[in-house]
Amino acid sequence: MSRVLTAFRGQWGLTPDGEFKESPWIIIGGNRVLEYGFGKPPKTLFFKPLEEGVILPGLVNAHVHFEYSLLKNKLSPGAGTLNTMSKFITSEKKFDENVQKECAKEDLYQAYYRGTFYFNEVSQDINFLRFIQFQPAFHGNLFWELRGFRTEEAQHKIKELKEELQNKEHIIPTPHSVYLTAPSLMKKIREVTRGTTLTIHLLESPDEWDLPFERGETYLYLKKQNLYERHREIYFNNILPYLHSIGILSFKKLFLVHLLHTTKREMDFLNTVVPHAAWVLCHRSVEFLGYRRRNWTLLGNSPLQMLIGTDSSALASDVSILDELYAIEKKDIYPMNKLWRAATFEAYDYFEIPRQNVQFYYFAGSKPQLESLVKVQKAVPLIG
Ligand SMILES: [Zn+2]
Numbered sequence: 184m185s186r187v188l189t190a191f192r193g194q195w196g197l198t199p200d201g202e203f204k205e206s207p208w209i210i211i212g213g214n215r216v217l218e219y220g221f222g223k224p225p226k227t228l229f230f231k232p233l234e235e236g237v238i239l240p241g242l243v244n245a246h247v248h249f250e251y252s253l254l255k256n257k258l259s260p261g262a263g264t265l266n267t268m269s270k271f272i273t274s275e276k277k278f279d280e281n282v283q284k285e286c287a288k289e290d291l292y293q294a295y296y297r298g299t300f301y302f303n304e305v306s307q308d309i310n311f312l313r314f315i316q317f318q319p320a321f322h323g324n325l326f327w328e329l330r331g332f333r334t335e336e337a338q339h340k341i342k343e344l345k346e347e348l349q350n351k352e353h354i355i356p357t358p359h360s361v362y363l364t365a366p367s368l369m370k371k372i373r374e375v376t377r378g379t380t381l382t383i384h385l386l387e388s389p390d391e392w393d394l395p396f397e398r399g400e401t402y403l404y405l406k407k408q409n410l411y412e413r414h415r416e417i418y419f420n421n422i423l424p425y426l427h428s429i430g431i432l433s434f435k436k437l438f439l440v441h442l443l444h445t446t447k448r449e450m451d452f453l454n455t456v457v458p459h460a461a462w463v464l465c466h467r468s469v470e471f472l473g474y475r476r477r478n479w480t481l482l483g484n485s486p487l488q489m490l491i492g493t494d495s496s497a498l499a500s501d502v503s504i505l506d507e508l509y510a511i512e513k514k515d516i517y518p519m520n521k522l523w524r525a526a527t528f529e530a531y532d533y534f535e536i537p538r539q540n541v542q543f544y545y546f547a548g549s550k551p552q553l554e555s556l557v558k559v560q561k562a563v564p565l566i567g
Pocket of ligand 1: 246247248384440494495
């Protein structure tokens with residue numbers, strides 16, 4: 184039986200180099216993109232011409248928490264990580280599950296129709312992950328974030344983890360951050376994980392470095408909340424060598440989220456020890472918390488693969504990568520083709536997303552530049 188093919192010819196399209204070029208064409212069979220090219224299309228097919236506009240290969244969101252969508256417009260900007268986190272924790276106690284799911288769905292579909300088709304979703308609630316997993320617009324990885332810095336909480340999480348491992352699902356256990364995951368829990372995650380992927384928040388707050396020395400705001404916060412305990416592995420150690428020594432950096436796909444306060448010394452360490460890692464830039468969320476990144480050049484020159492994420496819509500107004508790119512573009516630091524590649528073709532390679540699984544979109548009426556694409560309220564997914 185021959186497959187039904189649909190083919191389109193467009194005005195502008197994004198190339199794997201992150202540039203816009205004229206005369207793109209695309210061949211779709213079923214729901215899969217079989218071929219995408221530029222110039223003269225193959226003669227054997229009829230190519231439906233698309234009017235003025237841009238064909239965009241779908242964007243990848245390398246870090247998102249849909250579980251916090253219900254806090255959209257509810258947090259005050261400039262409050263820093265710790266104040267914001269305590270707001271998260273307080274509101275978690277009174278989450279209405281249905282509202283939470285509705286808000287997540289709204290964010291997911293909004294991002295989908297703005298060109299983002301693939302997500303690294305991180306949630307503390309495994310049932311919430313199962314909910315996200317079955318949304319037709321969801322494609323991507325599901326990370327189950329295990330928190331517990333004191334031994335007691337860590338033990339409890341390890342027990343939960345062992346129970347959940349009986350289920351043969353593609354849910355990937357992951358730590359949150361150094362200051363919310365005990366060494367025993369980190370080690371357990373390393374030991375049991377079936378996957379080869381790990382995502383961790385790193386150096387988002389400026390005083391994470393002080394934690395091993397029992398000083399600074401992160402330490403004081405944990406202490407005050409009765410969440411702190413001294414661990415011999417961390418105490419008077421540096422964070423990166425500590426993570427390395429317990430094996431938590433030894434993953435094939437390693438997503439280091441933020442790296443906001445990474446200095447030259449730490450970058451040298453990462454560049455040497457895990458040059459294959461990715462760093463995830465969530466620009467709007469960092470600005471919302473009230474921080475300013477000073478290591479753009481350091482990260483820009485690093486062998487680490489840059490990827491783009493949004494964190495939650497509680498910190499970034501939405502989880503669309505198009506809007507995230509627009510905010511980064513305004514900083515005028517990295518060339519636009521680098522940003523486009525980080526959100527598309529380089530992300531497909533890093534995530535090992537087969538090209539035929541990429542969702543392509545048609546942005547009707549748009550000019551081949553970000554500002555114009557952002558103005559298109561609803562892009563059209565190109566499917567067979
Ligand atoms: Zn996050």
